Amino acid sequence: MSLSGEKRLGLSLAVTAAIFIAEVAGGLLSNSLALLSDAGHVLTDSFALGLSMVAARISRKPSDYRATYGYQRVGLLAAVINGLSLVIIAAFIFFEAYQRITSPPSINVPLMLLIASFGLFGNVVMALIIGRDHEDLNIRSAWLHVLGDTLSSLGVIISGVVIYFTHWVYADPVASAFIGIVILSGGMRVVREAFSIFMEMTPAAFHPEEIAKKICDISEVMGVHDIHIWSVAHRHIAFSAHIWVHDQRLSEVEGIRKRIEGMLTGMGINHIMLQFECSECQNGSLYCQIHEIDTHHAH
Numbered sequence: 001m002s003l004s005g006e007k008r009l010g011l012s013l014a015v016t017a018a019i020f021i022a023e024v025a026g027g028l029l030s031n032s033l034a035l036l037s038d039a040g041h042v043l044t045d046s047f048a049l050g051l052s053m054v055a056a057r058i059s060r061k062p063s064d065y066r067a068t069y070g071y072q073r074v075g076l077l078a079a080v081i082n083g084l085s086l087v088i089i090a091a092f093i094f095f096e097a098y099q100r101i102t103s104p105p106s107i108n109v110p111l112m113l114l115i116a117s118f119g120l121f122g123n124v125v126m127a128l129i130i131g132r133d134h135e136d137l138n139i140r141s142a143w144l145h146v147l148g149d150t151l152s153s154l155g156v157i158i159s160g161v162v163i164y165f166t167h168w169v170y171a172d173p174v175a176s177a178f179i180g181i182v183i184l185s186g187g188m189r190v191v192r193e194a195f196s197i198f199m200e201m202t203p204a205a206f207h208p209e210e211i212a213k214k215i216c217d218i219s220e221v222m223g224v225h226d227i228h229i230w231s232v233a234h235r236h237i238a239f240s241a242h243i244w245v246h247d248q249r250l251s252e253v254e255g256i257r258k259r260i261e262g263m264l265t266g267m268g269i270n271h272i273m274l275q276f277e278c279s280e281c282q283n284g285s286l287y288c289q290i291h292e293i294d295t296h297h298a299h
Helices: 006-029 033-059 074-102 109-130 137-166 172-197 208-217 251-264
Strands: 223-232 235-247 269-277
Touching: 006 033, 006 109, 006 137, 006 208, 033 074, 033 109, 109 172, 109 235, 109 269, 137 172, 172 223, 208 223, 208 235, 208 251, 223 269, 235 251, 251 269
Parallel strands: 235 269
Antiparallel strands: 223 235
C-alpha cells in the first residue's frame, strides 16, 4: 500500500524525534560536540518535516477572496523559517567548535559511535520512507534534509573512529565544524531561493528578451512590450505581456493567443496573462518597448 506524502512525512517525523532524543542524551553522556551538532541538525529537520506537513496541507486550499493566487507561498514561509534556524544553529556549532579546539575535552568514543550509528540507521530508514522521486517541493526538500542528516551522522562516525585509533581529539570539533558548514550552506540556499520568489524576481531559467523575440517571430505579432515574469511559488511561474497586433476582430486574435500560450506553457510557464492591443506603446522604459520586427512582419 502506497503512503501519501503527508503520511510519509509523519512517519519520518516520528523517527526524527527518536534520533534527536538519542543523540542529545548520547552527546551529553559521551561529551561529543559532533554528536550534539548532529542532534541540532536533526532538530531543524524536525522543524522542516513538521512545517512541510502543515504547508502541504494549507497549500492545497483553493484560491479565495483572501488569496486570489492561492496559498502556495505558505511553503515558502516555512522554508524561510527553516533556513534561518539552520543559520542560527550553524553559528552556535562554530562557536562551540572553537571553544573545544582551544580546550579539547575527553570523549567517550564507544558511546559516541553507538549513538551515531543509531542515528545513521534512522536517517537511512527515513530516506527510504520518504523516497527521492517526488514532484512536491516540500517532500523533496524534506528528503534532502534527511540526506544531509545522513551525511552528518556519517561524519560523526568517522570522527569517532579517528579519535579511537589515533587519540586525536580535535577530530570531534573538526567534524562538527564540517557539519556546521553543511547546515549553513543548506540554510543560506533555502533563504536565498525563497527571498528571490518573495521579491518576484525573474526566475533564473527564463530570459524576457529571448521570450519576447520568440513571440515576435509569430508573423501576426507586430511587437511585445510591458513584459513581466515572476514566481508565485516554486515552479509556479507567471507571465504577463502586451501584444501589439494589427487592428482586427477579437475572434481573430484567439488563434494568436493560443499559439503564444502553447509556446509559453511548453517553457514551463503555467499562469499566462496576455493583453492584445493595436496601438504602439509610448512608454520608453526597458520592458515597455516595441521590439524591432522584420519587414515581412508588417505585411
